[in-house]
Amino acid sequence: MNESSVLVIESDPIVRESLSGWLSSTGFEVTSAEDGAKIIKVFAKSDFNIVIMDVRLHSETQLATLREMKAIRPWIKTIIITSHPQEETVLEAKKIGVVDYIVKPVDMDDLQKIIQGTVESICRGNLTDDNTSFETSGDDLVPGIKKSFAISRENLSLMVENLLKEIEVVGVKAKQGKYIYDRIYGFYELSLDYDVTVSPPTRYMFPPKETLLKFKTGNGNYVEPVIEYTPRVIIGVHPYDIKAIELLDEVFMNHNPDPNYIARRENTVIIGVDCLHPSPRSFAPSMGTNWTETGFDLLLTDIGNSYIVKIGTEKGAELLVKHTKYRLPTGDEIVRQKKVRGEALNRYKIALDTPKDRIPKILEESYDDPYWENRSATCLSCGSCIMVCPTCYCFDVKDEMALNLKEGERFRRWDGCMLVDFAKVASGENFRKDKASRFRHRMFRKGKYILERYGKVGCVGCGRCSSACLAGIASPLEAFNALAENIRLKEAATSVIQAAKPARDIYTPEMAEILSVRQLTEKEKVFELKLKSGKKLGHYPGQFVTVSIMGTGEAPLSISSSPLRGKNFQLAVRNMGDLTSALHSLEAGATVGIRGPFGNGFPLETLEGRDLLLIAGGIGLFPLRSLIQYVMDRRYDYGKVSLLYGCRTPAERVFTDELDFWQNSKEIDFHETVDMPCEGWTGNVGVITNLIDKVDIDPKKTMVAVVGPPVMYKFVIEKLKKRDLPDAHVFLSLERKMKCGVGKCGHCQINGIYTCQEGPVFSLTQLRSLREAVL
Amino acid sequence: MKPKVAFFDFTGCEGCQLDALNLDAQDLIDLLNGIDIVNFREVMTERSDNYEIAFVEGSITTEGEIERVKRIREQAKIVVALGACACIGGVNCLKNHVPMEEALRIVYGKDAKYYNTIPARPADAVIKVDYYVRGCPPSTSELVKVIKALLLNKKPDIPNYPVCVECKKAGNICVYEKGQTCLGPVTRAGCNAICITSGRYCWGCRGLVDEPNIQSQKDILNKYGLTAEQVIEKFKIYDTCSEVLK
Numbered sequence A: 001m002n003e004s005s006v007l008v009i010e011s012d013p014i015v016r017e018s019l020s021g022w023l024s025s026t027g028f029e030v031t032s033a034e035d036g037a038k039i040i041k042v043f044a045k046s047d048f049n050i051v052i053m054d055v056r057l058h059s060e061t062q063l064a065t066l067r068e069m070k071a072i073r074p075w076i077k078t079i080i081i082t083s084h085p086q087e088e089t090v091l092e093a094k095k096i097g098v099v100d101y102i103v104k105p106v107d108m109d110d111l112q113k114i115i116q117g118t119v120e121s122i123c124r125g126n127l128t129d130d131n132t133s134f135e136t137s138g139d140d141l142v143p144g145i146k147k148s149f150a151i152s153r154e155n156l157s158l159m160v161e162n163l164l165k166e167i168e169v170v171g172v173k174a175k176q177g178k179y180i181y182d183r184i185y186g187f188y189e190l191s192l193d194y195d196v197t198v199s200p201p202t203r204y205m206f207p208p209k210e211t212l213l214k215f216k217t218g219n220g221n222y223v224e225p226v227i228e229y230t231p232r233v234i235i236g237v238h239p240y241d242i243k244a245i246e247l248l249d250e251v252f253m254n255h256n257p258d259p260n261y262i263a264r265r266e267n268t269v270i271i272g273v274d275c276l277h278p279s280p281r282s283f284a285p286s287m288g289t290n291w292t293e294t295g296f297d298l299l300l301t302d303i304g305n306s307y308i309v310k311i312g313t314e315k316g317a318e319l320l321v322k323h324t325k326y327r328l329p330t331g332d333e334i335v336r337q338k339k340v341r342g343e344a345l346n347r348y349k350i351a352l353d354t355p356k357d358r359i360p361k362i363l364e365e366s367y368d369d370p371y372w373e374n375r376s377a378t379c380l381s382c383g384s385c386i387m388v389c390p391t392c393y394c395f396d397v398k399d400e401m402a403l404n405l406k407e408g409e410r411f412r413r414w415d416g417c418m419l420v421d422f423a424k425v426a427s428g429e430n431f432r433k434d435k436a437s438r439f440r441h442r443m444f445r446k447g448k449y450i451l452e453r454y455g456k457v458g459c460v461g462c463g464r465c466s467s468a469c470l471a472g473i474a475s476p477l478e479a480f481n482a483l484a485e486n487i488r489l490k491e492a493a494t495s496v497i498q499a500a501k502p503a504r505d506i507y508t509p510e511m512a513e514i515l516s517v518r519q520l521t522e523k524e525k526v527f528e529l530k531l532k533s534g535k536k537l538g539h540y541p542g543q544f545v546t547v548s549i550m551g552t553g554e555a556p557l558s559i560s561s562s563p564l565r566g567k568n569f570q571l572a573v574r575n576m577g578d579l580t581s582a583l584h585s586l587e588a589g590a591t592v593g594i595r596g597p598f599g600n601g602f603p604l605e606t607l608e609g610r611d612l613l614l615i616a617g618g619i620g621l622f623p624l625r626s627l628i629q630y631v632m633d634r635r636y637d638y639g640k641v642s643l644l645y646g647c648r649t650p651a652e653r654v655f656t657d658e659l660d661f662w663q664n665s666k667e668i669d670f671h672e673t674v675d676m677p678c679e680g681w682t683g684n685v686g687v688i689t690n691l692i693d694k695v696d697i698d699p700k701k702t703m704v705a706v707v708g709p710p711v712m713y714k715f716v717i718e719k720l721k722k723r724d725l726p727d728a729h730v731f732l733s734l735e736r737k738m739k740c741g742v743g744k745c746g747h748c749q750i751n752g753i754y755t756c757q758e759g760p761v762f763s764l765t766q767l768r769s770l771r772e773a774v775l
Numbered sequence B: 001m002k003p004k005v006a007f008f009d010f011t012g013c014e015g016c017q018l019d020a021l022n023l024d025a026q027d028l029i030d031l032l033n034g035i036d037i038v039n040f041r042e043v044m045t046e047r048s049d050n051y052e053i054a055f056v057e058g059s060i061t062t063e064g065e066i067e068r069v070k071r072i073r074e075q076a077k078i079v080v081a082l083g084a085c086a087c088i089g090g091v092n093c094l095k096n097h098v099p100m101e102e103a104l105r106i107v108y109g110k111d112a113k114y115y116n117t118i119p120a121r122p123a124d125a126v127i128k129v130d131y132y133v134r135g136c137p138p139s140t141s142e143l144v145k146v147i148k149a150l151l152l153n154k155k156p157d158i159p160n161y162p163v164c165v166e167c168k169k170a171g172n173i174c175v176y177e178k179g180q181t182c183l184g185p186v187t188r189a190g191c192n193a194i195c196i197t198s199g200r201y202c203w204g205c206r207g208l209v210d211e212p213n214i215q216s217q218k219d220i221l222n223k224y225g226l227t228a229e230q231v232i233e234k235f236k237i238y239d240t241c242s243e244v245l246k
């Protein structure tokens, strides 16, 4: 190979000419170009060792070209020409892996030294390193991304043994006639020709239980995030599992990045292996997950005595060079790889009867199919299907205290939609209480929701769930095929990825002080709080926060006050259970944790300039009050404002002082009612819907905001429809079980959306397409 | 003020109480910082009827025991059922499957006529129970978990899902795959599927989950070759007052 072929990219023709001329005269083979982007194709085919690039002009594009070159050939040596060594471009370039820079005007002596040094480092470096003796050598042995090499079984063993000396290695082992992932201590332990493992490798990125926070209450209290990880190599990952990891990457690294997952993922090297003897329950080819071109650091194909190894990342390339010997595959070996792969494809026993792109549509049309009810009759709600699934990632969050009851930790552990209590809230309402709705939800996740939200398949067809299900009903393939039969197939659904809202540390609460506490009723109190940082909470009416009491836990609570009223904010809370009763026992001066604000509040722009009809049932007034206050503060922005309030008994009326105030105010048309009067009650009696008759409504001009218990919605909507209000004018706030508030844990899901992200306030139009919202 | 705690035993092996003391020294000190044990037959001689929290161990098998447990309920603010016998009836319920006279004869031989026994039942068949420390014997960590929860005035973290969840989390190979049977799919988790992890199967010592699919579990046992009698035998561990055997 020629150690001295140089590519010069320089836009100034004079500099380019003189540089090239000088380099040729000193014995280099030189190619020059005016613009990097244009030469990238040439670069990919030829074999340059050194690139010299001027990054002073169009630095962004130039850096992009550099990145691309590095991706094609990770160990290309690059030298940049700049006018100032401290500027950002240079720092950025160093991150990409630039070996040196030259400051313009170019001093030819300096340049010669730098280039000479670079050439020497190439000679000393990876290619002729003593540790790395190649079985053959040639230009193509520079291990670039996407290149394939051959490696003997002995040398694979050598690599693993070398890895074992410096890092934890997890691999596939045989156990009791099945296969599992486990830590290995020698190459001999590996079974790389397995069919499927009992449990997927995703647990090494997202473990069954992990600590998120450590804290201490009382004197010397603190709350600290905990991020634990062990650098490790996982060897033997099949392509379908690699695809599953890619989905988790999308979920946990891109939308509200999850620091714990990221730390673990970035410290994991994945050595994949092609699946040549699939499990009889696998349908990976139907899901397009039997091969993969991405998501691994190295990927092996067993072709008999040797393996073809494909390089996926720079990390993978480095590992190969550092730890073992490899060579170019022979023509015969390349043919054999094709052959074994072809044979593997023929070994799959089951397949989708319809293209996978049609699954979302099939599901959509089968929402009310009796299939769900019938097929789930034998479901044990045992959760086995979701616990073995590589694409399941829902979790629960709990606090655990040490025996001294002062220190503790907040941990998360796997949870999932097939379990009975997954969507049950403190009031006892369970949003998926029957087996059929849970069974259907899981299948919709697998076939539709995930795909639409993240653009990646939600089921990779590994078949683990159907092996694990004692009732024999868990296979998505079976469900998709059964439903497809009933349906005229239509077009594929488009995928919508929601814009991510960035958050720095999504699980650590910020501390806030309780400034005052006021009893509202026997069971309800209102708390005034302020963030300890002195910052404003920055919420919109209708948004919520989660409140933490370390050791007790966390609960979602709406913000009850207007953002226009200073830095403090108010939470009105009904005593329902653990967290809320602990909160009730706190007094002014106490500290609680706050995360948020989360979700979408009321659509302020849509409401502006309109007549408003605000309807609150019971403690629905808590969230609605933030909007009422906001509207009162900017009263001039709105037309007529009516407020209807209903609760069960006079004793349950909350914020009575404000109710009196609204009653007497000319700015707001206020009506209230109770279901059951008591002695001395002179006001209206009856359900809240009666009050709607008392207001004049111009359906074109009026916007409605409703918050109350689930039962109320149905009747209020019926009434509003009778008054001709269009769906787009009606907004409702929904309650769901919530744990994370950031669209990860899965508890608040209504069909394909997350209430904590897209809600809790929805327009009726939106809700019409969400069938689980049952209105 | 530290809450005063008393332990009471009914019909059972007292294995639960003994196991409860299997704490290391520091844990015990920490625990005693939070509570005051006033009555604990195995370790203390001093007795007191002045207690707020009563741990009740063993199942209720005689008329006299019914009276006694009711008195405890009147005195205590919080009653905790300790162990499988108190929580679900436990092994004592096995006698419910034979006629009472037969049971007496089996247990006491020819002295049977001097004893009086009623079908064994868990504590909550007689009185309201606030907390449950499940398992046979219950693990120390479970006991500590419940004590911590009641000191913190919150619900203890005892899941309402089956053992299978924890079994899968532990990465176990399902015993059904090996041709054995297991009650994991209807038994309440919280033990980290300890029996399966240590090479056995789940026999249901923690009682049922709230909504068990009994029919489906029975069908599965049948499918794996158990006869109807064997299936009933398997289920005997669960409280006989429940629907399971009907």
Ligand SMILES: Cc1cc2nc3c(=O)[nH]c(=O)nc-3n(C[C@H](O)[C@H](O)[C@H](O)COP(=O)(O)OP(=O)(O)OC[C@H]3O[C@@H](n4cnc5c(N)ncnc54)[C@H](O)[C@@H]3O)c2cc1C
Binding pocket: A424, A425, A426, A427, A544, A553, A554, A555, A556, A557, A558, A559, A571, A572, A573, A574, A575, A576, A577, A578, A579, A580, A581, A619, A622, A623, A734, A735, A736, A737, A738, A739, A760, B155
């Ligand atoms: C967006 C939103 C806004 C809310 N705003 C208010 C408010 O302003 N005032 C108010 O009093 N209540 C509000 N709630 C209800 C409040 O969140 C529950 O009453 C509270 O979570 C009960 O928790 P707990 O620990 O006291 O009860 P427990 O019975 O001890 O806990 C029940 C379990 O359910 C979980 N859970 C999760 N989400 C919910 C939920 N939505 N409802 C009930 N339980 C839930 C809890 O975290 C806990 O794990 C709101 C709920 C949501 C989703």
Ligand code: SF4
Binding pocket: A385, A388, A389, A390, A391, A392, A446, A458, A459, A460, A461, A462, A463, A464, A465, A466, A475, A476
């Ligand atoms: S749903 Fe079943 S087949 Fe699909 S990825 Fe999960 S475990 Fe595998």
Ligand code: SF4
Binding pocket: A386, A389, A391, A392, A393, A394, A415, A416, A417, A418, A441, A442, A445, A446, A746
């Ligand atoms: S909601 Fe989805 S990810 Fe969560 S447990 Fe169910 S199927 Fe798995």
Ligand code: SF4
Binding pocket: A378, A379, A380, A381, A382, A383, A384, A385, A386, A418, A468, A469, A470, A471, A472, A473, A474
């Ligand atoms: S589908 Fe099967 S594995 Fe899943 S919860 Fe139901 S019975 Fe268990």
Ligand code: SF4
Binding pocket: A384, B163, B164, B165, B167, B168, B172, B173, B174, B175, B176, B182, B183, B184, B185, B193, B196, B202
């Ligand atoms: S071994 Fe028992 S507990 Fe474990 S998964 Fe199988 S049935 Fe469930």
Ligand code: SF4
Binding pocket: B135, B136, B163, B187, B188, B191, B192, B193, B194, B195, B196, B201, B202, B203, B204, B205, B206, B207
């Ligand atoms: S696995 Fe079953 S028998 Fe064993 S401790 Fe848990 S509940 Fe009891």
Ligand code: FES
Binding pocket: A737, A738, A739, A740, A741, A742, A743, A744, A745, A746, A747, A748, A749, A754, A755, A756, A757
């Ligand atoms: S996804 Fe966790 S609360 Fe919405």
